Amino acid sequence: MLKNYFKIAWRNLMRHKVFSFINIFGLTVGLTSFLLIALYIFDELTFDSFHSQAANIYRVVNKKVSAEGKEAKVASVAYQISETGKTTFPEIKKIARYTGAGRTNVGTLENTNVFYEDLSFASNEFLEIFDFDLIAGDRKTALTAPYSVVLTEESAMKYFNTANVIGKAIKVDRDSIPYTITAILKDIPVNSHISFNLLFSESSINGQRFRDFVRTDWSSDSFVTYFLLDEKAETNNLEAKLNQLIKSKRSPEEKDKYTYSLQPIKDIHFYSNDFEGASGGNLTYIYVFAILAVFVLVIACINYMNLTTARFANRAREIGVRKTAGATRENLIKQFIAEAFLVTLMALLIALLFVQALLPYFNNFTHKELTLNFNTDYRIWIGVVIVVIVASLMSGIYPALFQSRIRPILLLKNKINVGKSNLSIRRILVVFQFSLSIFMIIATTIVYLQMKYVDTKDMGFKKDQLVIVDINSGKVRRGAETIKREFAKLSQVKEVSVSSRVPGEWKNLVKVRVKNETITSLEGRDMYFLGIDDQFLKTYDIELLKGRNFANAGNGDSTAVIINETAAKQLGITQVSDQVIEIPSIDFGGSVERLDKSFNVRVVGIVKDFNFQSLHQSVSPMVLGFRNNPFQNIDYFSSRVNSDNIAETLKQMNNILHSIDADHLFEYHFLDKQWELFYQQDQIQQTIFLIVAILTILIACLGLFGLATYAAEQRIKEVGIRKVLGASISSIIIILTKDFVKLVLIAAVVAFPLAWWAMHNWLQNFAYHIELKWWVFALAGITALTIALLTISYQTIRAALMNPVKSLKSE
Structure with missing residues (x-):
C-alpha cells in the first residue's frame, strides 16, 4: 500500500509539472536556508563542547569593585589561587593555567622560516583538561619539561613543511635556549575560545624574578585559570571556600572589593562580553537567526498548503472516485501525506546539494569551518530527519484533512463549497x-x-590611506626616529608618526587613573592613555582646539599631556595653562597597578574628541602622553601614503626597517581595513x-x-x-x-x-x-x-x- 501511495504521488507530480516545480523550489529554498543557518547556530551553541570533560571544566573569574564603586570583570586571576586551591580543595581534580607574554620572532634553528608569533604558556595539565585532538606526542608529559613546545598541525607545516616534527626544535628571540617540540595537535577548532599556534610549557619561565613573584601572588590578574572538578562537586560551595581562602591571604588594607566565581566553560562564549578586553558570541543574534530559519521554512510549507488547496478543484473528481470505490478518509490522508513527504524529500536532496555548493562561501562569510557530511555530528543528521518529517506534516496535514472530508457526491459534481473559515x-x-x-x-x-x-x-580623524607598521623589536624601537626620517623621505609618504597604540586598536587600550582638584574621588577617574609623538595629530588630522602640540626636541615634554574634550570636561579644564593632574595608577586590561609615586603631568593642550573605538562605544576621556612616558613604549609607525604604487612604497619601507634590524619581520595593515x-x-x-x-x-x-x-x-x-x-x-x-x-x-x-x-x-x-x-x-x-x-x-x-x-x- 505504501508503495502505491508513492507511485500515485509521483504520477501526480509529473502530471502537474508547474505546480510541482513551484512546491519543490519553495521547499528547497526554505530547507537550504534552514540548514545553513542551523549549522551556524549549532556551531555557536556547541562552543567548547568538543572537550570530553567540558561539563566539569570551569574558568575562575574575578569581579572587582573599586573604592569608587566601579565594577570590572576579569577572566584571569593570581597564580596561587590555582596552585594552592588544587592542594586545599579535593573537589578540584586538575588545574590548568594559561598566560600570554606578548609577541616575538619564532623560527627554525636554521632561520629558514621565521614568523612573528604570540607567546602563550600553559601549565603541565593543560592538555589533560583540554583534550584537543592529538596527532603525535603524549598529552600527559608534553608540557612538563622546561623549554617544551606544542605545535598545531598548521604551524608544523608552516615551519617545517611536515607534521612529523616531534623532537625537533624552534628558537625564540627572547630565549637563548631552543624549545623542543613534544606534541602536535590538530588545528584548534574555530568554536573554541582558546586559540593558539604554539603552546610553550609554563616551566620554561624559570627566572628568579618570576619564581619570587608567583610564590606570593594572590592578587594579580596574570593567569587565565581553569579547574577540572569532580562530577559531584558543588560549585557554589567551592566558590565560597575559594573566596574565604583568598581573603585570608590578601591584605586587609586593600580598598577594592573582589568576588571570585566559577564560570562553566560552555558559558564563556556567550556570557563574557562584559569582561575586560573580551569579545564573544551574541545570544540575541542566535535567537534572531533561529527565528528567521524557522520562519523561512514555515512560509515554504505554507506555500505548499496554499498551492495544494488552490488546485484542489482539479483533483475533486479523482478524490470522489476514490471515495466511491471504497477509499477511507484515513487512506486519503495517508495519500496526501505521502505526496507531501515525497515533495519534501526531493526538496531535501536538492537542498543538500545546494548546501554543499554554498558552504565554502558561507564559511568564508561567517569565518566558520562548517561541514555537512558523514563525519558531521550525528545530532545534526537527527535534526535533518526531524525537519523533513515536520515539514512534510506541516505541508500536507491541512490539505489532507480538508480534502479528505468532502462528501463524494459533491466531489463528483464539482460543487465544493469552500467555507469562509x-x-x-x-x-x-x-x-x-x-x-x-x-x-x-x-x-x-x-x-x-x-x-x-x-x-x-x-570620526574626528582620517583613517583612509594610513599604513600601520608594527614595531617588533628593541632595535627598531630604539631607531624609531631614524626610521621616521627615512619613511618621510619616500615620495609616496606624506606624514609619519609613532605611538603606543592607534585608533581602532585591536589590543588592550591602557587606562590610567586621573585626579585633580575637580575629581575628588579617592582613586581618581579612569581615562584611556595613548603615547604619541609631535607628528601624531598631523598624521591623523586630529584638530587641536586649545593649547599647543608636543615639542619634538629632547625629552622636555615627557611630563606634558594633551587631553580630549571629554577628559577636559571631567577635569573641569576650559583653558589650558599647564594645569597639573595626578596619575596614581595604571590599568592593564583590568589589572590595576599602583605606581610607587604618582606621576604628575601638565596639561598643555586639548584636542577635539575623536573615536578611537568603534561607534558601538561612546567617546571616552583620553590622555595623550608624550612618547617617552612611564606607561607604554611606542609600538607602531603610522604613515599616510598616496595610493599610487602602494606595493613599491611598502617594499621601500620594509627595506628601511631591515636596515635597522635585519631580523625584523615587516608587519603592516591598513587602518581602514582594521576598522x-x-x-x-x-x-x-x-x-x-x-x-x-x-x-x-x-x-x-x-x-x-x-x-x-x-x-x-x-x-x-x-x-x-x-x-x-x-x-x-x-x-x-x-x-x-x-x-x-x-x-x-x-x-x-x-x-x-x-x-x-x-x-x-x-x-x-x-x-x-x-x-x-x-x-x-x-x-x-x-x-x-x-x-x-x-x-x-x-x-x-x-x-x-x-x-x-x-x-x-x-x-
Whole structure:
C-alpha cells in the first residue's frame, strides 16, 4: 500500500509539472536556508563542547569593585589561587593555567622560516583538561619539561613543511635556549575560545624574578585559570571556600572589593562580553537567526498548503472516485501525506546539494569551518530527519484533512463549497508571510543605513590611506626616529608618526587613573592613555582646539599631556595653562597597578574628541602622553601614503626597517581595513537579513501566486457574468486585486510596530546611530504592495481577459 501511495504521488507530480516545480523550489529554498543557518547556530551553541570533560571544566573569574564603586570583570586571576586551591580543595581534580607574554620572532634553528608569533604558556595539565585532538606526542608529559613546545598541525607545516616534527626544535628571540617540540595537535577548532599556534610549557619561565613573584601572588590578574572538578562537586560551595581562602591571604588594607566565581566553560562564549578586553558570541543574534530559519521554512510549507488547496478543484473528481470505490478518509490522508513527504524529500536532496555548493562561501562569510557530511555530528543528521518529517506534516496535514472530508457526491459534481473559515486560514497565512517580508525589508534597510552612517560619520580623524607598521623589536624601537626620517623621505609618504597604540586598536587600550582638584574621588577617574609623538595629530588630522602640540626636541615634554574634550570636561579644564593632574595608577586590561609615586603631568593642550573605538562605544576621556612616558613604549609607525604604487612604497619601507634590524619581520595593515573588523558581525547580520528578506519575499510571492490562482478559479463564473453585463476589464482587475491589497495592508499594520520595536532595540547597540524615519516603513509597505501586485497580475489579467462564453459553459 505504501508503495502505491508513492507511485500515485509521483504520477501526480509529473502530471502537474508547474505546480510541482513551484512546491519543490519553495521547499528547497526554505530547507537550504534552514540548514545553513542551523549549522551556524549549532556551531555557536556547541562552543567548547568538543572537550570530553567540558561539563566539569570551569574558568575562575574575578569581579572587582573599586573604592569608587566601579565594577570590572576579569577572566584571569593570581597564580596561587590555582596552585594552592588544587592542594586545599579535593573537589578540584586538575588545574590548568594559561598566560600570554606578548609577541616575538619564532623560527627554525636554521632561520629558514621565521614568523612573528604570540607567546602563550600553559601549565603541565593543560592538555589533560583540554583534550584537543592529538596527532603525535603524549598529552600527559608534553608540557612538563622546561623549554617544551606544542605545535598545531598548521604551524608544523608552516615551519617545517611536515607534521612529523616531534623532537625537533624552534628558537625564540627572547630565549637563548631552543624549545623542543613534544606534541602536535590538530588545528584548534574555530568554536573554541582558546586559540593558539604554539603552546610553550609554563616551566620554561624559570627566572628568579618570576619564581619570587608567583610564590606570593594572590592578587594579580596574570593567569587565565581553569579547574577540572569532580562530577559531584558543588560549585557554589567551592566558590565560597575559594573566596574565604583568598581573603585570608590578601591584605586587609586593600580598598577594592573582589568576588571570585566559577564560570562553566560552555558559558564563556556567550556570557563574557562584559569582561575586560573580551569579545564573544551574541545570544540575541542566535535567537534572531533561529527565528528567521524557522520562519523561512514555515512560509515554504505554507506555500505548499496554499498551492495544494488552490488546485484542489482539479483533483475533486479523482478524490470522489476514490471515495466511491471504497477509499477511507484515513487512506486519503495517508495519500496526501505521502505526496507531501515525497515533495519534501526531493526538496531535501536538492537542498543538500545546494548546501554543499554554498558552504565554502558561507564559511568564508561567517569565518566558520562548517561541514555537512558523514563525519558531521550525528545530532545534526537527527535534526535533518526531524525537519523533513515536520515539514512534510506541516505541508500536507491541512490539505489532507480538508480534502479528505468532502462528501463524494459533491466531489463528483464539482460543487465544493469552500467555507469562509478555509479562506480565512489561507488569508491569515498570506498575511503572516507578507508581515515577515515587510519586517525583513525594514530590518535590512535600517541595518544598511546604519552601516552607511558608520562608514561616513566624522570620526574626528582620517583613517583612509594610513599604513600601520608594527614595531617588533628593541632595535627598531630604539631607531624609531631614524626610521621616521627615512619613511618621510619616500615620495609616496606624506606624514609619519609613532605611538603606543592607534585608533581602532585591536589590543588592550591602557587606562590610567586621573585626579585633580575637580575629581575628588579617592582613586581618581579612569581615562584611556595613548603615547604619541609631535607628528601624531598631523598624521591623523586630529584638530587641536586649545593649547599647543608636543615639542619634538629632547625629552622636555615627557611630563606634558594633551587631553580630549571629554577628559577636559571631567577635569573641569576650559583653558589650558599647564594645569597639573595626578596619575596614581595604571590599568592593564583590568589589572590595576599602583605606581610607587604618582606621576604628575601638565596639561598643555586639548584636542577635539575623536573615536578611537568603534561607534558601538561612546567617546571616552583620553590622555595623550608624550612618547617617552612611564606607561607604554611606542609600538607602531603610522604613515599616510598616496595610493599610487602602494606595493613599491611598502617594499621601500620594509627595506628601511631591515636596515635597522635585519631580523625584523615587516608587519603592516591598513587602518581602514582594521576598522572594518569592528563591524564584522554587523556586516554579517546585514547580509543575512538581506538574503532572508529576498527569500521571504520570493517564497511569499509563490504563496500569493497560489492564492491568486485559487481565487481566479473560484470566481471564474462571477467574472464571466460581470463581463456579460458590461463590466470593463479594468474594473474586473480591480475587483480581483483589492482583496490582495487588503491583505498586504493588514500585513503592514502588523509588521510596522514589530519592526520599529526590534530595530529600535538593535540600534541601541551603537552609541552613535541613525534615527528611525517614517519613510523607511512607507518604502517597505509600498515595496511589498508593488511586489504583490506584480505577482498576482498574471492571474488577474488572465481571468479578466477570459472569454465569458467559455467561463459560463464550464458549468
